[in-house]
Every structure is written in structure tokens, then in C-alpha cells.
Amino acid sequence: MAGESTNWWKTGIIYQIYPRSFQDSNHDGVGDLRGIIHRLPYLIELGVDAIWLSPIFTSPMVDFGYDIADYTDVDPLFGNLADLDSLIEAAHRHQLKLILDLVPNHTSDQHPWFIESKTSRINPKRDWFIWRDPAPDGGPPNNWLSEFGGSAWEFDPNTNQYYYHTFLSAQPDLNWRNPTVRNAMHDVIRFWLRRGVDGFRVDAVWYLIKDDQFRDNPINPDFHRGTLPRDALIPLYTADLPEVHDAISGMRKVLDEFPDRVILGEIYLPIERLVAYYGRNLEGVHFPYNFALLTAKWEARSLAQLIDKYEAALPLGGWPNWVLGNHDRPRLATRIGADQARVAAMLLMTLRGTPTLYYGDEIGMRQVDILSEQVRDPFEKNVPGIGIGRDGCRTPMQWDATRSAGFSDADSWLPVADDFRTDNVDCFRKNKGSLYWLYRRLIDFRRKHIALTEGSYTPLKARGDLLLFGRELREERILIALNLGPEPIAVSFADELLCGQVLLSSFADRDGEEVRAGIDLRGNEGLLMTVNRVGLDN
Ligand code: NOJ
Numbered sequence: 001m002a003g004e005s006t007n008w009w010k011t012g013i014i015y016q017i018y019p020r021s022f023q024d025s026n027h028d029g030v031g032d033l034r035g036i037i038h039r040l041p042y043l044i045e046l047g048v049d050a051i052w053l054s055p056i057f058t059s060p061m062v063d064f065g066y067d068i069a070d071y072t073d074v075d076p077l078f079g080n081l082a083d084l085d086s087l088i089e090a091a092h093r094h095q096l097k098l099i100l101d102l103v104p105n106h107t108s109d110q111h112p113w114f115i116e117s118k119t120s121r122i123n124p125k126r127d128w129f130i131w132r133d134p135a136p137d138g139g140p141p142n143n144w145l146s147e148f149g150g151s152a153w154e155f156d157p158n159t160n161q162y163y164y165h166t167f168l169s170a171q172p173d174l175n176w177r178n179p180t181v182r183n184a185m186h187d188v189i190r191f192w193l194r195r196g197v198d199g200f201r202v203d204a205v206w207y208l209i210k211d212d213q214f215r216d217n218p219i220n221p222d223f224h225r226g227t228l229p230r231d232a233l234i235p236l237y238t239a240d241l242p243e244v245h246d247a248i249s250g251m252r253k254v255l256d257e258f259p260d261r262v263i264l265g266e267i268y269l270p271i272e273r274l275v276a277y278y279g280r281n282l283e284g285v286h287f288p289y290n291f292a293l294l295t296a297k298w299e300a301r302s303l304a305q306l307i308d309k310y311e312a313a314l315p316l317g318g319w320p321n322w323v324l325g326n327h328d329r330p331r332l333a334t335r336i337g338a339d340q341a342r343v344a345a346m347l348l349m350t351l352r353g354t355p356t357l358y359y360g361d362e363i364g365m366r367q368v369d370i371l372s373e374q375v376r377d378p379f380e381k382n383v384p385g386i387g388i389g390r391d392g393c394r395t396p397m398q399w400d401a402t403r404s405a406g407f408s409d410a411d412s413w414l415p416v417a418d419d420f421r422t423d424n425v426d427c428f429r430k431n432k433g434s435l436y437w438l439y440r441r442l443i444d445f446r447r448k449h450i451a452l453t454e455g456s457y458t459p460l461k462a463r464g465d466l467l468l469f470g471r472e473l474r475e476e477r478i479l480i481a482l483n484l485g486p487e488p489i490a491v492s493f494a495d496e497l498l499c500g501q502v503l504l505s506s507f508a509d510r511d512g513e514e515v516r517a518g519i520d521l522r523g524n525e526g527l528l529m530t531v532n533r534v535g536l537d538n
Contacts, residue, residue, distance in 0.1 A: 012049025320353030470534025
């Protein structure tokens with residue numbers, strides 16, 4: 001609700017760091033916590049408010065940290081608990097919040113809980129995971145498929161049962177129907193909150209509960225070859241089950257034992273299902289991540305519709321959020337091109353709701369082509385050749401033109417992009433026309449204009465490639481005009497009395513220009529204007 005609250009996670013900007021690729025400090029070609037501490041001044045200069053770290057916990061790294069062997073320790077690859085404490089302390093000293101990744105759906109098969117669970121059918125931890133007898137023919141108990149290809153069941157010859165894994169067989173699913181499991185995860189949450197972390201992004205949270213009758217998932221009639229093997233079935237009995245909301249509100253209660261913390265859910269569902277994760281009385285996650293822009297057709301009319309649909313679907317008091325990139329999806333600048341990446345920056349920083357910025361998107365990092373012998377991503381290894389590889393969006397941060405782009409003084413774990421000598425933080429810092437500077441100006445501008453952080457959102461009628469909307473709070477009225485195409489557009493406002501001034505232009509050359517009843521946009525240009533009125537039908 002406009003002006004209702006100023007929680008940091010509502011007004012702030014979240015910056016996602018993929019720790020393996022941000023900054024190496026110990027010469028092993030893999031990023032670490034000390035490296036992140038070293039780069040904090042950069043994040044402060046950029047102006048973001050919170051950092052979310054993808055997992056840094058003890059892990060065999062089969063899924064690069066999303067397979068956890070100890071929820072309450074740091075993997076030596078990234079440092080140790082003392083390093084994490086130092087990071088928390090340093091971040092807080094600079095008013096930066098720190099969000100960790102919580103992975104409650106599954107552990108690593110090397111987690112002591114699973115090792116114990118595997119020992120026998122009568123082990124007290126047996127029911128912490130999901131074990132089933134083979135089907136009469138000895139095969140898997142049902143037709144459930146893994147997200148990462150193949151059956152979701154793995155046979156254990158020792159106890160003659162199968163265990164369930166939503167992702168890799170090295171990532172057995174915890175049994176969230178078991179209250180002891182819930183309590184154990186609640187203790188993990190408390191452990192980190194007591195240590196001072198400001199909240200969690202919760203991994204794969206819509207998968208937590210599975211059908212207790214283990215019914216077969218229905219066949220997907222729309223499935224065709226060339227798409228993900230898991231799409232052969234509709235995940236009716238393995239995802240988004242009604243009881244998941246109870247499991248989430250349990251975690252939320254634990255969060256609420258501590259002041260001012262946040263819990264954000266990773267949920268890939270259509271908008272109408274997604275918004276249920278706020279909880280009936282907002283007792284769910286503070287917000288389910290809204291990934292609609294990751295796959296949206298980059299075209300003004302589609303985006304306008306998508307934004308309207310999302311705004312309309314939000315429950316009363318449910319806070320919106322927007323994401324343009326993450327460690328699982330192709331890089332934005334490759335998806336929509338460098339020119340539109342600038343327009344996207346303006347969109348992300350002006351829509352109503354919390355923006356999450358993926359490391360490197362502020363310098364327009366591209367998807368890097370990965371040769372088959374360089375592939376590290378287990379998803380790509382399991383389901384090769386259909387373009388789902390995630391290595392290309394996880395390459396080292398491009399800091400400067402030196403070896404490994406300033407990320408490491410050793411060879412980096414993934415290749416650095418070819419363009420790193422010209423497209424890096426160091427070069428872009430010196431060029432006020434760069435995307436990096438556009439982000440800096442936008443972030444600064446957003447911080448100074450309450451209409452952008454807490455104001456209402458008003459879609460305005462527009463045609464063709466133009467996306468036009470207003471943000472408004474009290475006396476502050478901002479009009480945002482974005483040209484989603486390469487051709488110039490003349491915008492004339494239906495409201496002839498509308499006038500104002502350009503506050504920020506994407507090419508940084510029109511600030512202060514007068515606006516009267518209309519304005520011309522160049523191709524791929526975006527303008528933020530302060531105006532005397534918005535909200536009247538355009
Ligand atoms: C979602 C994470 O974002 C992804 O990187 C990971 O592979 C799966 N969950 C499994 O944890």
C-alpha cells in the first residue's frame with residue numbers, strides 16, 4: 001500500500017551474488033567470502049541495500065552449494081564462520097543487509113542426516129527423507145520425474161528401497177510432513193538469524209510437500225520433444241500442494257521471532273498460483289519472487305499486460321517485486337540486447353516493488369558460450385544440448401582488464417567472457433555514458449524519490465513500442481516513458497495540461513528538458529519525468 005511502511009526489504013534494492021564468481025581472494029580461481037568483503041566498497045558505491053548470497057554452506061558442490069552437507073557451517077572453499085561473521089559485520093557497518101540462501105527442500109547425500117537415514121529402514125532418521133518400496137516390477141515406486149532429468153527415485157540396494165529427489169540423486173528430499181524435520185530446519189533458521197543475518201531467500205519452496213498417496217503425475221498432453229524431459233508430466237502431485245503453505249508459515253513464524261528480518265520464496269509458478277505464497281493473511285513469505293520478466297516477450301504491449309496482471313493479482317498488502325536475471329537463467333543482455341538492457345534497467349528501478357539485481361547485470365554481462373569440455377553445470381550434463389546450461393550466466397564478475405578479469409589471479413573455475421577487456425567495472429566507471437553509470441544514477445534517483453519506492457503505479461495507455469506509466473505519492477509525480485524498440489516515438493499526452501521536466505534520461509543528455517503535452521523519444525530511449533499530474537486517462 002502506498003506510503004504504508006518503510007521496511008528495508010520493500011524500499012531497498014537486493015543484489016544477488018553468486019559467491020563462486022564474484023571475487024577470489026585465495027588464488028584458487030573460485031570466489032569466496034573474503035573476496036566479497038574486499039568488494040563491498042563497490043556495492044556501496046553502486047548503492048544497493050542488501051546482498052543475497054547463493055549458498056556458501058558445507059557442500060560436496062555437486063550442484064554448486066545447493067547440495068548441503070552442513071546447514072550451519074561455511075564450506076572451506078568460501079572461508080569459514082569467522083569470515084561470514086566479518087562479512088555480516090562489515091555489511092552492517094555500511095547499512096547493507098545480508099540475506100542467505102536457505103535450501104530446506106533437500107540436503108546433500110553426504111549430509112549426516114541422510115547418511116544415517118540410509119543405514120536401515122528402522123533408523124530414527126529414516127523418515128526424515130522420502131523412502132518407498134519398489135513397484136511390483138522392481139522399478140521406481142511411481143512415475144515422478146526429477147527436475148534435472150530422469151526418474152526422481154534412486155534405488156538404495158542396501159535397504160532395498162527408493163528415495164525421492166526433486167533435483168539430482170545427490171540431493172535427497174527431506175520429508176516436510178515429518179514435524180521433526182520442520183523443527184530441525186527451524187533451528188537452522190534461528191542459528192543464522194542469531195548470528196545476525198537479515199533473512200533468507202528460500203530455495204525451491206513450492207516443492208516442499210509431495211502427495212502422501214504417491215499418485216502418478218498426469219501425462220502432459222502439450223509435451224513435445226526438445227523441451228525439458230520433466231515437462232512430459234504435469235507436476236500435480238509433486239509441487240504446489242496445499243499443505244506447503246502451512247510449512248512456509250511455520251518458517252515465517254520463526255523469522256518473526258526476530259525483528260526486521262525477511263523471508264523470500266523462490267517459486268516458479270504462473271502469477272495466479274504464485275501470489276498464494278504471500279499466505280491468506282500474509283503469513284507466508286514476505287514475497288514470492290516474481291520471475292515473470294525472465295521469460296516475458298520483450299515488447300511493450302506484452303510487458304504492460306504482464307505488469308497489470310501481476311498488480312491485479314497481488315493480495316491486499318502483498319508487496320510486489322521484480323527480477324531481471326539470476327544464476328539459473330540466461331543473461332539479460334544476451335536475451336534482449338545491449339540497447340534494451342538500458343531500458344530494462346530503467347524498468348527494474350521504476351516499477352512498483354523490490355528490485356533484485358543479479359551480479360554483473362549492472363555492467364551488461366553477457367551469456368558466455370561454454371564449450372562442451374568446460375561444462376560444469378550438472379543440469380546441463382544430465383540434459384545436454386537443449387540450451388538449459390547455467391554456466392554461461394555464472395561466469396566471473398568482470399572487474400578490470402587484467403588476468404581473469406580481476407576476479408582472480410589464478411585461472412577461473414568458469415571461463416571469463418571474451419569481452420572482459422573492454423566491458424568491465426573499471427572501464428565503465430570511467431565512462432559516464434555506460435550502463436553501470438545509468439544504474440548508479442537510477443539507484444540514487446530511486447532512493448531520493450519516495451514515489452518510486454512507495455508510490456502507486458498507474459499504467460497509461462500507449463501504443464506500439466511505448467511503455468508508459470506513472471508513479472505517485474503525495475506531491476511527487478513521476479512519469480516513466482520507455483521505448484522498447486529501435487525506432488523513435490513521438491509521445492503526445494491526452495491530458496494537454498500535463499507538463500513537467502525530464503529528471504533522468506537513459507542517454508544522460510536530456511536531464512532538465514521541459515516536457516509540455518508530449519515528448520519525443522529516440523529509439524531504445526527511456527525517460528523519467530517529474531510532472532504536474534498523472535493518472536488521468538491518456
Ligand atoms: C533452485 C536453484 O536456484 C538452483 O540453482 C538449484 O539447482 C535448484 N534450486 C536446486 O537446489
